[in-house]
Amino acid sequence: MGIVEKIKEIEEEMARTQKNKATEYHLGLLKAKLARYRAQLLEPVGKSSGGGTGFDVQKSGDARVALIGFPSVGKSTLLSKCTHTASEAAAYEFTTLTAIPGVLGYEGARIQLLDLPGIVEGASQGRGRGRQVVSTAKTADLILIMLDATKSDEQRRLLEIELDAVGIRLNKKKPDVVFKRKTTGGITLTATVKLTRTDEKTIRTILASYKLHNCDVMIREDITTDEFIDVLIGTRKYIPCIYVYNKIDAISLEQVNKLARQDHTVVISAEQDLNLDYLIERIWADLGLVKVYTKKRGVHPDLTDPICLRTGATIEGVCNGIHRSLATNFRYALVWGKSSKFAPHAQKVGLNHPVQDNDVVSIFTK
Secondary structure, eight states: OOHHHHHHHHHHHHHHSOOSTTTHHHHHHHHHHHHHHHHHHHSOSSSSOOSSOOOOOOOOSSEEEEEEESTTSSHHHHHHHHHOOOOOOOSSSOOOOSOEEEEEEETTEEEEEEEOOOOOTTGGGTGGGHHHHHHHHTTOSEEEEEEETTSOTHHHHHHHHHHHHTTEEETOOOOOEEEEEOSSSOEEEEESSOOSSSOHHHHHHHHHHTTOOSEEEEEOSOOOHHHHHHHHHOOOEEEOEEEEEEOGGGSOHHHHHHHHTSTTEEEOBTTTTBSHHHHHHHHHHHHTEEEEEEOOTTSOOOOSSOEEEETTOBHHHHHHHHOGGGTTTEEEEEEESTTOTTTTSOEEEOTTOBOOTTEEEEEEEO
């Protein structure tokens, strides 16, 4: 029996099993097995595969955004409108057959927008080159799920299932669980909160099914069995996601209003250029980046070429963004902007000073 058949068998058994306190333990075991088989399915079988076009697109710019959706939802049209990159768009399905990158400019920042081929149901198991598509999505800093506003919400649910099956967790944070292997001493399980969605017996059984008999586990939040399995596997990607409903020009105003009020959702019409500016603003906000401008002594700051860093970055990150050797020869920095204690005047700071969006930094070396 192949891995796909084994996965299907476990999924069928899970669907048959009633969810209650008595079956929690059995379901936990099935979930652990399912996660293990899915991990095996994603691993490459041979050392090298035959020809064909791969999706190895070099990461460029300050961040990467992946466009995912079923065929003919308007991904290529959106890429063409936002980045001025020619991506073939037509009225038939599967127009795009490989990953097409484009660069989206936002206030000096460069964001790589990746148009991936349309995926079909069963993509996580390899149907329609789907495994390549969803694996490429794992390298993104943000995922845009393109949906057709004229179709049902079933399309959204199916795409979430496919991404979940390959270990992509949308709009979720990594569970606050510390897991350490050791050579002897058995299992030490500590929970600082009351566990209401799983129990100690289930956790110990899952650890045994993964042949983990000596480890320390510290649980700091009320997690589910699925979240604990995610921590054990350790290859899960927690990626922010925006659901983009396209073709709103073809539905009523009431439907547009209903869709727009959902969490993590933006409504657009790529063909009619409706709401595209707001979508770009949301992409920037959800990426969680800050722009920092540099200033040479006695010269006005260069406001055309910012250094883009993750929120919470420090002056050390700014130094590394300019040149690696800058941090080792660092003496002090002057900062103007939101992070300066004496704004609008400059503050003299060290390497550990956190920077904020639109700060101006002048670095002095030894």
